[in-house]
Amino acid sequence: MLSRRAANLLIAAGVSALMIGAAGKELHRGPVLDPPRTGPTGALDDATLSILMNSAQALIGREALDGPYEGYYQYQALHRPGYLDIYKAFAAAVRRRAADFAELSLGDRLAVLDRVSALSRGRYDGPILQETLGVFMKSDAWVLLGYNGWPGSPRGIESYQTPPKAGSSA
Amino acid sequence: MRRVAIVGAGIVGTTLAYHLVKAGHQVDLFENGGETPYPHTPQFEANVLYANHFAPPTPVFPTELPKDIKGLVQSGDYEQSFNDERIMTVGGQATRWFGITPRFQRENFRPHTLHGFGRDWPMSYEDLEPYYCLAERHLGISGTVDNPFASPRSEPFPLPPFELSYTDKILAERLGSHGIRTHTTPQARVRQDYDGRPGCQNFGACGTCPIGARYSPNHHIEMIRGSGLFRLRTNCLVRRVIVEHGRGRGVAYHPDHGQRQIEHRADAVILAAGAVESARLLLLSKAGGTHRDGIGNASGQVGRNFGTHHVWWGDLTFADPIWPGRAGPPTLLTHQFALPEERGRHGGSTIELFDGFPGGLIDRVQSNPYLNGKAALDALRPALNKRTVTVNAEMVPGPGKYVTLSGERDRFGDPFAALNYKFDDFDHETHARHEAIVKRIMRATGAIDYRLSPIGSFWTAHHHLGTCRMGTGPGDSVVDSFGAIHETPGVYVCGGSTFVTVTPMQPTLSMVALAIRSAARISEDLAG
Numbered sequence: 001m002l003s004r005r006a007a008n009l010l011i012a013a014g015v016s017a018l019m020i021g022a023a024g025k026e027l028h029r030g031p032v033l034d035p036p037r038t039g040p041t042g043a044l045d046d047a048t049l050s051i052l053m054n055s056a057q058a059l060i061g062r063e064a065l066d067g068p069y070e071g072y073y074q075y076q077a078l079h080r081p082g083y084l085d086i087y088k089a090f091a092a093a094v095r096r097r098a099a100d101f102a103e104l105s106l107g108d109r110l111a112v113l114d115r116v117s118a119l120s121r122g123r124y125d126g127p128i129l130q131e132t133l134g135v136f137m138k139s140d141a142w143v144l145l146g147y148n149g150w151p152g153s154p155r156g157i158e159s160y161q162t163p164p165k166a167g168s169s170a
Numbered sequence: 171m172r173r174v175a176i177v178g179a180g181i182v183g184t185t186l187a188y189h190l191v192k193a194g195h196q197v198d199l200f201e202n203g204g205e206t207p208y209p210h211t212p213q214f215e216a217n218v219l220y221a222n223h224f225a226p227p228t229p230v231f232p233t234e235l236p237k238d239i240k241g242l243v244q245s246g247d248y249e250q251s252f253n254d255e256r257i258m259t260v261g262g263q264a265t266r267w268f269g270i271t272p273r274f275q276r277e278n279f280r281p282h283t284l285h286g287f288g289r290d291w292p293m294s295y296e297d298l299e300p301y302y303c304l305a306e307r308h309l310g311i312s313g314t315v316d317n318p319f320a321s322p323r324s325e326p327f328p329l330p331p332f333e334l335s336y337t338d339k340i341l342a343e344r345l346g347s348h349g350i351r352t353h354t355t356p357q358a359r360v361r362q363d364y365d366g367r368p369g370c371q372n373f374g375a376c377g378t379c380p381i382g383a384r385y386s387p388n389h390h391i392e393m394i395r396g397s398g399l400f401r402l403r404t405n406c407l408v409r410r411v412i413v414e415h416g417r418g419r420g421v422a423y424h425p426d427h428g429q430r431q432i433e434h435r436a437d438a439v440i441l442a443a444g445a446v447e448s449a450r451l452l453l454l455s456k457a458g459g460t461h462r463d464g465i466g467n468a469s470g471q472v473g474r475n476f477g478t479h480h481v482w483w484g485d486l487t488f489a490d491p492i493w494p495g496r497a498g499p500p501t502l503l504t505h506q507f508a509l510p511e512e513r514g515r516h517g518g519s520t521i522e523l524f525d526g527f528p529g530g531l532i533d534r535v536q537s538n539p540y541l542n543g544k545a546a547l548d549a550l551r552p553a554l555n556k557r558t559v560t561v562n563a564e565m566v567p568g569p570g571k572y573v574t575l576s577g578e579r580d581r582f583g584d585p586f587a588a589l590n591y592k593f594d595d596f597d598h599e600t601h602a603r604h605e606a607i608v609k610r611i612m613r614a615t616g617a618i619d620y621r622l623s624p625i626g627s628f629w630t631a632h633h634h635l636g637t638c639r640m641g642t643g644p645g646d647s648v649v650d651s652f653g654a655i656h657e658t659p660g661v662y663v664c665g666g667s668t669f670v671t672v673t674p675m676q677p678t679l680s681m682v683a684l685a686i687r688s689a690a691r692i693s694e695d696l697a698g
Contacts, residue, residue, distance in 0.1 A: 061542060079228045079229060154372065160497040
């Protein structure tokens, strides 16, 4: 077990490395709506997937993401009615606000998302923004908090016997 | 070669099927549900990796059965649904379990003699010990002999253990300094490649292992599927056991849950459909003479003595991060409280310091809207200081715990089972005692707070036991220790439904050991 001081240092270091909440912006967020229930299912095209991934980076505040975001979006689109349509509509809305969305800084992308969220009256907040944070909370967040890997990934059967991160102490 | 009909394709039915096919018999395995993918990668994707907190799992594994096919009327104190816990699919409940596989202790077979409560089993630990060895090989158990409370064993574990985690070792040392001995957990999760299964990679989602490192019965189904001696009949509802001239002769079933009924002839019929459905099928299979109240029920024993584990979940809160969820859930365990001095007034338990994937906590925090990654990270941080504690407590069968037939009927007009489950004084005493034990563990580990669910919020761990109790004669039991129904040759009941008591140990290894022992006897009976 880590001492409180060591743990706090570790967490602080992890959070600093994140540069989370780029530019200090916060998204306009209304109540989270129910997920979509009806509509076609199918594979996402590259352009839509690119918008989703670039949005995830902005929302989380980090360019490098290791979690299964892409797989998550593809899975919802393939298996859950309504997700394919809402992903495409979201991507179109983002492109209307910023054709060069992927080229923007994380902070500027977040500003675009804030505007899209407000204009859509929260339509995308639940199925895209909140769920993206859900994927983050089950994956990258654990590494940033000090774990060697996140549950759901093959972490090996040796590292769990050592301290959470090299250099930390009980 | 003889023909055997097995009803229920869970871990017991598939174990029986595998061993009887290997013995050269023709086996028809009937399953009310359908197949489910194996290895369970699609289930892992749907339920873990790509699970959507805001919507139900899609696709659903296993496919849900119609309500007029799978039903159960429930009354009493259990707050959750017994019916939902019955996983009707090929592989059954063991398609999603944690794989914790301790043996019973020697004393667990003699609670009445040693502690004056419950009833003794008609067999001893020594009778079952060789079959424990076979069961451990069958399931691929990883473990070691570091448990000072375990009964003697004649063979080492087939595979090396999952060592304690970094934090486990710290907790174990603290607990040890306060007189609480802990140990590793024997489990059906292979530490290295074994019998065609890949070694564990520590996904941390043992309940839905994506690669087959944790045992699923589907592993052995695949090994006999092409043998020419095995037929798997899915989506088949067995309605009756056919008894002619006092002997089991087959089953009547409905393929694809349709209206057409088929009689399937067999030299032996084995019910391995769980405590609820096995009892129901015996009660439905009425005939004349000794079977007028159902098979094996001449003295009204079928459906009595239902039992289940009382699993109370809790957690310890530490002032500093404790890093939960780094290993597959089962790691640190203690059997120190399994045989308490006052056993009989209350029950013993297995206590786990469960190093689980903190999915429940994530789900709870996910329910709130977060503005960005930093807010989400902050919301998760308290999870670092939590460690799950589970109490797996024994109970004692009693008059308020039983299965019978209900007034509600399935699509063929047969009554569904009714299950009543009422606590008794023993249960209340057991919960109160464990509240004190968990508090003691909190102090010993240096935790600053603890929580243990109230008695009514227990979970059965899907361990549905009893209803077809084994014993020495028909006056107080349904089957003998091999599962043969008293006075009805050719019909057997196997699995947890034949348990005499609910011990503090998880039951699955014992169910498999008993099944292997029964398979050997049934094979002998068929040869004779």
